[in-house]
Amino acid sequence: MAITVVGSVAYDSIETPAGRRERCLGGAATYFSLSASFFTDVRVIAVVGEDFGPEQEAVLTRRKIDTRGIERAAGKSFFWEGSYMENLNEAKTHKTDLNVFASFQPKIPDAYRDSEFLFLANIDPVLQRRVREAMPGVKLVAGDTMNYWIKDHRPALLEVLKGLDILLINDTETRMLAGNSNLVQAARKVLTFGPRMLIVKHGEYGSTLFHKSIPQGQISETFRAPAFPLEEVVDPTGAGDSFAGGFFGYLASQPELTPDAFRRAMFYGGVMGSFTVECFGTDRLQQLSRAEIDHRFQLFRELTHLD
């Protein structure tokens, strides 16, 4: 089944202990799409500026990603500059130029309307909601957000959450959204806001799936997937979006959304995140093969398997 994703397609300048890269292709929708494209058809809704050329578009189209929903606007593409010099788990933002993104009004191509899966990447919740409402027929909706929207755009974000099946955020965002420092209590609270599943990403420690049906004091419907301990992390940018792409892409490829399919999807999410951080930007995702993905999935499984 096809996924439509709305989010940013951007340029990133990134500094990490492994080096520095200027203006590499990035943005949540880019990482998500590339990652999900190994599992299913992906259609992107985004806006780019005049600096987005055929070379950048080919990164997506080579992976058969539908780019008809990427609007070209006068001006420059969204630009982000950040570094991870002290802590590979947390980016320090040096510059954010919204550019054409400041006036982004998502338009949904007719060819996208039969998408059965919808992913609302981390953008203004007002836009997330608009896209959600414009695609009422989708079967499964997942979304991401960040501290900025949680803190300063809470009412709009809460409206989005009502329309989500699955929310994917990290530990800090979960605690912030719930106003509770205990992760299980915070997860339970977030699940009262609308989504029936919450996936909390723990970075190098894996991820946890919480279900709405989780009874007080029980964890029987909780699932935890490990992350892959990596010898070298070159650039953490996009790991979370790659996780989301692997997770949602795998789900979209499944004939039935069984509990086991969700568990495997969590593993695939971790696998895709682990590839992304091996190189700068989307380099690793661009070179990846499905065979490598499935091989690493097996390593993941062995990593935590108990007879």
Place this chain on the structure above:
Amino acid sequence: MAITVVGSVAYDSIETPAGRRERCLGGAATYFSLSASFFTDVRVIAVVGEDFGPEQEAVLTRRKIDTRGIERAAGKSFFWEGSYMENLNEAKTHKTDLNVFASFQPKIPDAYRDSEFLFLANIDPVLQRRVREAMPGVKLVAGDTMNYWIKDHRPALLEVLKGLDILLINDTETRMLAGNSNLVQAARKVLTFGPRMLIVKHGEYGSTLFHKSIPQGQISETFRAPAFPLEEVVDPTGAGDSFAGGFFGYLASQPELTPDAFRRAMFYGGVMGSFTVECFGTDRLQQLSRAEIDHRFQLFRELTHLD
């Protein structure tokens, strides 16, 4: 097989968001012993002061722990006061009174000499080494340490590491000991210091077992066990020592030290840590049953099981 453990038996005054407790029985050897006692025979080497009475001793002897190696000295027992008000993952130490521990000279009762397993809990590495050398016939030796010894007593600690089969420390300690912020690289470095296995405890995120034989760039011999997401953490004190007790106790109960036994031992470690934090001090360990332990082991397994 019996385990001998050397470490602190102490009094702790603890403050957490759940409340405050004055002078509850604590110390690494206490938590370790109580935890391991659910799996195998445990013998303690420690020193206590005149404030350690029959009531405290009964906490150990009720669990059939051999206390003949607990020396009574003139003065007061080791005392620690700490809080976890801002962060349940890290204690803030307010007071440490070594008291009788300052002049502790471990003495090994003859009845302990046939122990096949030895655990060197977190104490001065000079004492750890002395006990290790006094028990050359043990089959498996594991140990713990902390930032203080890593920073200020490195040469003595490195001597201890040479005599260890398994080192159990947390993420921060691993990175500090290796002088490397990448966990896999740090683990590899620590394994060059002597131990053939390193278990890194990640707190609420579980633990990872690294083998000495891990080839460059490979993780095939790495194992990651999850932790249990808990609705309420009352008091994190002793979680790491309880992990060690569950891990080492389970191993000592096994007829053969197979890779699978090590994997299950990691799960049991996490299980025991998860019980300890549910109440103040050793309260939960004192009330625990083997049936509860095995039930939670099954929950742990389900938590990460992939068909």
